[in-house]
Amino acid sequence: MRAYNFCAGPAALPTAVLEKAQQELLDWQGKGVSIMEMSHRSKDYVAVAEKAEADLRKLMNIPENYKVLFLQGGATLQFSAIPLNLLGKNSQADYIHTGIWSEKAIKEAQRYGQINIVEAGTKVEGKLAISDASTWQLSEQAAYVHYCENETIGGLQFNQIPETKAPLVADLSSSILSAPIDVSKFGLIYAGAQKNIGPAGLTLVIVRDDLLDQVKPEIPSLLKYSAQAKNDSMVNTPATYAWYLSGLVFEWLLEQGGVDAIHKINQQKAALLYGYIDASDFYNNPIAPANRSLMNVPFTLADSNLDKLFLEEAEKNHLLNLAGHRSVGGMRASIYNAVPLEAVQALVQFMDDFAKRNG
């Protein structure tokens, strides 16, 4: 049987998607070969790749003056690729600091330019929050402003798109496709696939056409957005199977009614879990309500000595991967698109039962 999987990433995929992939794994649409055994330049594969892009454009309403790239290396390789592609001659950018992932992006960018770090972490009534963009000291010369829209480890999320003069660059790894977003407000959006898109090994970059020509000379050729855009993300062999699976996820999302529909379910899931935690004396979430993540819900138990028992019993109840990130401890439930409402209902029921027995 399939368990409920709250892993932060590589994360749960829709069961229907895995079933379709399973069914055609050895023989894709009667062609006698697996989709992963096909040349990326074959007509059949190119059609699969193009449909995935078209479906994503539909789902996110991506304007025509944006390129969609299907790359490799994870968001971490983008931490290098972004400054190498976008910093330009001025070599200055603003980076908003809200947690562990934005910090990683900052550290890498500092190797390539002069980075103005804006500390945006704050507290509201003792809880972690993000300061209002109007209070940030942004620099005049910044080529772009970078932020991490949802801090996967901290469970801290922006509740609106910051208004900036310079193009906005956003790490949407753990929030992409979970809620509607206005792509036209961004210069560049990037996301590792392994949360809401598909399997690990694929990275999406959505970049506005006018930002493609600021490249630094030392950039590895494969990381040039302009080259990948010109070659439909096939400067070399892409991660064909991961791209195909992502296409199946996009089809599944369209069948669910698109991003608006999944967003409503995501809101139900989050309301149920946060609501239960807030009403409980046994569990605690450290984030101010206005900046709580829709996707990653960290929580602690009243007594951390019970953490091990909680995880063991959860696993016995087919509720998997609830341990918090190794850098922070505690618990974390990642409730991405592929995690159904029933999973969160089962989790809350288990949490309640556990609290009653151990509280």
Add this chain to the structure above:
Amino acid sequence: MRAYNFCAGPAALPTAVLEKAQQELLDWQGKGVSIMEMSHRSKDYVAVAEKAEADLRKLMNIPENYKVLFLQGGATLQFSAIPLNLLGKNSQADYIHTGIWSEKAIKEAQRYGQINIVEAGTKVEGKLAISDASTWQLSEQAAYVHYCENETIGGLQFNQIPETKAPLVADLSSSILSAPIDVSKFGLIYAGAQKNIGPAGLTLVIVRDDLLDQVKPEIPSLLKYSAQAKNDSMVNTPATYAWYLSGLVFEWLLEQGGVDAIHKINQQKAALLYGYIDASDFYNNPIAPANRSLMNVPFTLADSNLDKLFLEEAEKNHLLNLAGHRSVGGMRASIYNAVPLEAVQALVQFMDDFAKRNG
């Protein structure tokens, strides 16, 4: 039914591997989740990753003073990573030029250092060949000597490992695991997975410990071999599913009797196909016998106007992907490890039948 797939890459995978992957796609070993839905840092996944490495070490007899890295970005990203990691302060290296892939490596390396290009393409009795290493003008200051062991497009392969003073760096993308090779003669071996290893999206690097500390300052952090070695190729989320599938391929290879055993079959396959071509007046292979590729067999028809018909009829006979690379035309049969002897027998029979009808 499964067709015979002669694709140069992404290439055929063993049917038994795909069947195992299919069987456990939704529920890996009773855990209730797919292997691609698991954290790369989970005990279960780490065991899968470590077993893949251990099996590869066994298959290739990799000495202990070599690190094995499971990376992303294909051989093309290594064209940048190799000079960025290995050129060091002298910024000089020798690159052996034998065809399209070695040329791509050269072009990228030239962006980072002073590259001494050794033209090693020659002709023997009118056929393409590789000149003897003793005739090469290698430089005294080279940090390493780079070559492409098997030119996938040209079908041109080295028949011995060149003797060099500087560490040898080899692109083994299309020949790795096809024949025994003495890893201890190399400083670094790299290979895109999508021919003899697994699906596209994974890249193997096997690097000797003493070469890990020559890194150039502008290198993207994720490309540093030393960092990946220290973190067991998990500086960030690796391509977990591709790594798992590669592990299944390594298990399959061990079951076949290892590299020695598959090499014998590969020799049979190649002897059959080249033997038929040589005996035929209708088909021609342009490579000198001593440098013919064991894996990629390019050939032309007596009349190139028949190419289209040949490909159409081959496809009807379930013999797929025989078109030569778009840059050279003609035909090419890639007969990697996963292509069984029966496939080559069927191909030769078809070729013979076609020649009789059209010759």
